[in-house]
Amino acid sequence: MGWTFNTKDPNAPTIGPLITGVCIALTSISLVTVCLRMYVRSAMIKAFGVDDYIILITWVCAAGFAVVTIVQTKWGLGLRNIDDLPEDNIYNFGLIQYMGAPFYISSILGFKLALLFSYLRFIPKGIYRYLTIGVIVSCCLFHLSFLIVQINLCQPVAFQWDQTIKSGTCLSSVPFYTSMASLTIVFDVIVMLTPFPILVKSRIQNRKKLVLLGLFGLGLFITVIQIIRIQTVKQLANYLDSAPLILWSAVENNLGIIVANVPTLAPLVKYYNEKSTGGSGGGRSKRITTGYANGQDVGSRYAVRTWKSSNNRSKAMMELELGTVHDATDGGSFEGHVVKGNNSTEMILEHEGITKRVDVVITRN
Numbered sequence: 001m002g003w004t005f006n007t008k009d010p011n012a013p014t015i016g017p018l019i020t021g022v023c024i025a026l027t028s029i030s031l032v033t034v035c036l037r038m039y040v041r042s043a044m045i046k047a048f049g050v051d052d053y054i055i056l057i058t059w060v061c062a063a064g065f066a067v068v069t070i071v072q073t074k075w076g077l078g079l080r081n082i083d084d085l086p087e088d089n090i091y092n093f094g095l096i097q098y099m100g101a102p103f104y105i106s107s108i109l110g111f112k113l114a115l116l117f118s119y120l121r122f123i124p125k126g127i128y129r130y131l132t133i134g135v136i137v138s139c140c141l142f143h144l145s146f147l148i149v150q151i152n153l154c155q156p157v158a159f160q161w162d163q164t165i166k167s168g169t170c171l172s173s174v175p176f177y178t179s180m181a182s183l184t185i186v187f188d189v190i191v192m193l194t195p196f197p198i199l200v201k202s203r204i205q206n207r208k209k210l211v212l213l214g215l216f217g218l219g220l221f222i223t224v225i226q227i228i229r230i231q232t233v234k235q236l237a238n239y240l241d242s243a244p245l246i247l248w249s250a251v252e253n254n255l256g257i258i259v260a261n262v263p264t265l266a267p268l269v270k271y272y273n274e275k276s277t278g279g280s281g282g283g284r285s286k287r288i289t290t291g292y293a294n295g296q297d298v299g300s301r302y303a304v305r306t307w308k309s310s311n312n313r314s315k316a317m318m319e320l321e322l323g324t325v326h327d328a329t330d331g332g333s334f335e336g337h338v339v340k341g342n343n344s345t346e347m348i349l350e351h352e353g354i355t356k357r358v359d360v361v362i363t364r365n
Contacts, residue, residue, distance in 0.1 A: 003016045008084075009084065013081070019070070019250075023250050027066045027250075033261035034257065036261070037261045038052065038056070040265060040268050041264065044268065045267055049121070051113075055114040055261065061107040062107040062254055065100055065253060066254075068100040069250055071096055072100070077246065080240075085240060090161075093239060094239070097246075100246070104253060108256060109143035112256070115259075116194065117136070118264070120132060135194060142183060146184075191219070218259050219256070221259075222255055225252045229245060
């Protein structure tokens with residue numbers, strides 16, 4: 001028995017196994033990044049937020065799309081020649097493809113929303129925050145419109161998978177998918193560039209600033225994938241021509257999830273980096289640092305500033321400091337002074353912002 005059901009030639013050429021492998025691999029990688037993000041946000045820094053719930057739902061949608069795509073390969077997706085597609089498979093082929101559309105559209109909306117809500121952790125109140133909220137609303141409206149048109153592309157709706165209906169009509173798919181992909185590119189670019197003005201103007205080290213800009217800039221690779229998808233859309237002529245389009249769609253939504261998760265893993269990287277280098281140093285000395293010793297609240301080490309509204313609605317930026325003194329001889333420690341605002345701390349991808357580490361070594365003679 002070949003890969004595709006009901007084929008006369010069991011060895012009919014197909015890229016079904018390739019599509020399956022890509023879906024499983026990318027969905028697994030994105031799951032790993034989601035799990036690491038959940039660990040960082042819930043266990044390490046205890047700052048689980050709306051963006052984390054959104055990325056969980058987004059991964060479920062991406063996984064649903066992967067499952068639907070893999071099942072569709074068994075009914076003909078990936079076959080090289082249209083003559084190898086059995087007529088008995090056309091009904092299930094079309095129905096499964098119809099089922100995959102809501103999963104795909106929800107997943108590409110989800111990773112954008114996760115990023116945008118992450119930005120709200122550190123964008124202060126003001127016009128730029130309202131603009132970000134406006135982008136969130138616009139994204140939701142666009143993708144909702146995309147979904148409504150997609151599931152009603154044919155009239156009656158069942159004509160999308162049941163070709164025995166004689167009086168059915170459909171919108172031209174190539175212009176529709178091309179226009180939707182083009183608008184998706186616009187939203188991808190807007191979402192990825194949204195935090196740049198705030199980060200460029202922020203008072204953090206240039207090296208860290210470049211790293212953050214680079215992490216967010218990774219999302220522009222998703223735009224490249226959309227451009228590739230547009231090229232595959234233009235080649236749609238029969239059922240089987242959708243294989244490259246669906247394959248790149250699976251790459252797009254999983255890459256979007258990965259890009260949304262990577263910046264949130266900074267505390268985990270920092271923790272293991274400090275753990276691997278924290279044992280260095282000799283003599284009777286004390287180190288004031290922002291390490292992770294003695295199980296104290298990790299999240300507080302990522303506090304960098306708060307925007308606090310005064311009576312005249314001006315925004316005062318308060319620097320936060322937290323230190324722990326480690327005695328190199330007896331392992332003792334005590335927490336340093338913490339300056340906190342009135343619960344107005346904004347956060348940047350970690351619990352409470354970007355931290356600047358300062359080590360002070362006190363040597364006893």
